[in-house]
């Protein structure tokens with residue numbers, strides 16, 4: 603049970619990937635945090651639970667990524683997808699910061715698996731969550747709870 607008479611330093615509204623990363627970061631920085639997830643616990647995590655992988659820039663192959671994916675290549679790929687309708691400053695910031703995510707998210711308990719084969723050729727660019735997006739979310743929720751983040755489901 604969450605004590606709603608308490609005052610919290612940070613209120614995070616939503617309970618997907620963005621919310622959990624924000625909540626964990628704020629808590630690690632010393633803030634008290636309340637996450638208000640609109641969904642019931644079983645359906646927590648919005649679209650994040652449907653995901654399978656994330657694309658991050660990296661300068662060298664890793665245990666599960668077959669080769670480098672530079673910031674410049676990521677930027678060019680983004681332009682192809684958006685047809686140039688891209689805020690360059692914001693996009694380059696996101697791409698640069700993405701390089702830290704591969705390690706950071708492992709520190710939050712998320713595990714990787716080798717790329718899926720078949721019609722997807724993403725083994726160099728995309729890191730796949732072991733167990734899929736639901737497993738990633740479960741790891742983030744577990745870490746948030748262990749850190750002392752308060753979570754309220756069915757929040758209105």
Ligand SMILES: Cc1cc2nc3c(=O)[nH]c(=O)nc-3n(C[C@H](O)[C@H](O)[C@H](O)COP(=O)(O)OP(=O)(O)OC[C@H]3O[C@@H](n4cnc5c(N)ncnc54)[C@H](O)[C@@H]3O)c2cc1C
Nearest residue numbers: 616617618619620639640641647648649650652653654655
């Ligand atoms: C089928 C599918 C597959 C995808 N696969 C991938 C993939 O493999 N890789 C990838 O990078 N992206 C993928 N995406 C995109 C990815 O899911 C989204 O970019 C990502 O989930 C966005 O994260 P988020 O935390 O912003 O939002 P969400 O994950 O959608 O989380 C939103 C959260 O807010 C909560 N919420 C909403 N309204 C309220 C409210 N009023 N009050 C309180 N809580 C509220 C929801 O319950 C939910 O928990 C996929 C999307 C879909 C639909």
